[in-house]
Amino acid sequence: MKNWAGNLEYSSENVYHPTSVQEVQQLVAGASRIKALGSRHSFNRVADTDGTHILLDALPQDIVLSADKTTVKVSAGISYGALCRALEEHGYAIHNLASLPHISVAGAIQTGTHGSGVNNPSLAAAVVGVELVRPSGELAILTQDDDEFLASVVGLGAFGVVTGLELSVRPSYDMRQRVLTGLPWDTALSNFRQIASSAYSVSFFTDYTGDAIPQVWLKALDSEPALPDLFGGTAASTALHPLPGMSAENCTVQLNEPGKWLDRLPHFRHEFTPSNGEELQSEFILPLSDAPAALTAVRALADKLAPLLFISEIRTIAADEFWLSPFYRQQSVALHFTWKPLQAEVEAVLPELETALAPFGSRPHWGKLFTPGLYNFAALYPRFEDFRALVHANDPAGKFRNGLLESVLGVPAPAGN
Ligand SMILES: Cc1cc2nc3c(=O)[nH]c(=O)nc-3n(C[C@H](O)[C@H](O)[C@H](O)COP(=O)(O)OP(=O)(O)OC[C@H]3O[C@@H](n4cnc5c(N)ncnc54)[C@H](O)[C@@H]3O)c2cc1C
Incomplete structure (x- = not known):
């Protein structure tokens, strides 16, 4: 069984699709190593196990x-x-x-x-x-x-x-979506928070080359004003795909046409394959206040990154309270990289990118490609030691652990597994 991107094969010996919660309970109780697997969209081994995989797709979907x-x-x-x-x-x-x-x-x-x-x-x-x-x-x-x-x-x-x-x-709520093209980098860096706050949901698409950000997608609530300021860019007059030159047929409706939240918040229509299936992803999360400095650091690497990139998407996220959330008590900016399916080349350049973002306290997305050995997670997450202690207390035999968790938590594989 492979993940969605096809860049890894899982190591599980058995795969079960239980049809009731009681069956899940029996499977978990009887296994020495077990892990739930979702829709297999992660790019790293966060969902892997060398024991049993359990998928919940046969449970009643009430x-x-x-x-x-x-x-x-x-x-x-x-x-x-x-x-x-x-x-x-x-x-x-x-x-x-x-x-x-x-x-x-x-x-x-x-x-x-x-x-x-x-x-x-x-x-x-x-x-x-x-x-x-x-x-x-x-x-x-x-x-x-x-x-x-x-x-x-x-x-x-x-x-x-x-x-x-x-x-x-x-x-339920209604939204409208518009795309701003050619946003000058200088303007973006000096007004980042203002532009990112100019609609309910804002995404910047770039490969970090050139003097302008090619596309900024603004998803506004019906109650918000339509593009109050163009910030030196141009409002697109035709529908666009975030990847230059690709047809917008698969993208959600743009050009300020009102529609329901579920037809505007995603970039791609429900019924279509969302983007190139053959791709890899990484994402790094840091304080929103550091966005201009971090983006400047990434632009300095543009010559190395751009040949490997389909596109990069820059988003913002409000703080939450979950101990290992990359947004734990931090209003954040997330720098997402959709890579071409060239894993060796991507893994060769990743440490340089991660090192450039390290001074900003960059936290990697848990489901995407990163280099675990480069991070001091205890320093990045104030409740990390509490998380680790609770994992040990709840699962002393390491039933739900795998290699990635062990490299993050710094614990060895339990003996005999
Ligand atoms: C094309 C594409 C677009 C993406 N876009 C975004 C995006 O916009 N924003 C973003 O943040 N991420 C994005 N991702 C990343 C994706 O959301 C995460 O990797 C997510 O974890 C995938 O969910 P999944 O169901 O496939 O989980 P899996 O990859 O199957 O599992 C992920 C983790 O969840 C655990 N898990 C799964 N089910 C259960 C369960 N029932 N109980 C306990 N643990 C469970 C697994 O053990 C594993 O640790 C994208 C990925 C792809 C491929």
């Missing part, structure tokens, strides 16, 4: 709105695409989405997946309750006030198999 219609209970393996369609049918919505809808809700949340918007926290921030199968097979319900909740929501699958999630919802 979606239950609470009586006061402020939250929804979902089966953890459901995709955001299916969840969004069901919510919209009932007139409800979630606060933000990633760039593609095909990822599983549990897998996305476990790695801190996010969209964009200075006031929009990551997708995990919508979680108000977790149903989790612990190493013993016991079913636990975690709520917002307990430590295990704050550790395990963005938990890299280290605490158990999440079987259900309760998420905050809000009434």
Whole structure:
């Protein structure tokens, strides 16, 4: 079994698709090494195991709105695409989405997946309750006030198999999307926060070469003014794809045409393959206040990066409270890199990029390519030692651990596994 990008083959010996939570409990209780696998969209071995893989795609995909219609209970393996369609049918919505809808809700949340918007926290921030199968097979319900909740929501699958999630919802809303082209870099750097705040969700697309950022996508709530300022760029008069020269047919509707949140927040339409399937990704997250200096440092590497890049996307994310969230108590900017499928070349250049971003306290996206040995995670995450202690306490035999977790947490593989 390979991941979505096809750049890695999982090491599991068995793969199960349980049809009930009780079956999940039995599988977990009986395994010595086990890991939940979502929709396989991560680019590194965060979801790998040398034991049993458990996929939740055969569990009943129920979606239950609470009586006061402020939250929804979902089966953890459901995709955001299916969840969004069901919510919209009932007139409800979630606060933000990633760039593609095909990822599983549990897998996305476990790695801190996010969209964009200075006031929009990551997708995990919508979680108000977790149903989790612990190493013993016991079913636990975690709520917002307990430590295990704050550790395990963005938990890299280290605490158990999440079987259900309760998420905050809000009434459905309308949005409009416009693209600004040719934003001068000088203007972008001197007004970064202002431009990033000029709509509900803003994404900058660049390969760091040249004097201008080729595209800035602005997704505005229907209540927000349309492009209050062009910042020296030009409003696109035709629909665009973020990759230069590619048809915009697969992209969500632009040119300021109103539409529902689920048809504007993602860059790509639900029914189409989201982008080149043959690609790799990395992403680095740092304080929003450091965006101009960090972007200047990355531009200095443009000659090395651009030949390997399809495109880079710059987004902003509001702070959250999850101990291992890259946005833990930090309003953030995320520098995302969609690489060509040239893993050896990408891995050769990554350390130079990561070293250039290190002075800004850069935290890597947990589901994308990075070089674990370059990071002092205990210094980057104030609650890292608490996270590590709780992982040890909850899973002393390392049932849910794998090589990537061990290199992050600094613990050896348990004896006999
Ligand atoms: C084309 C593409 C676009 C992307 N766009 C974005 C984006 O816009 N923003 C962003 O932040 N990221 C993005 N990503 C990254 C992606 O969101 C993350 O890698 C995410 O974790 C993928 O979810 P998944 O369901 O495939 O999880 P997997 O890769 O299958 O698993 C990820 C982690 O979650 C754990 N996990 C999965 N299910 C469970 C469960 N039920 N219980 C406990 N643990 C579980 C796994 O063990 C593993 O640790 C993108 C990836 C791709 C391929």
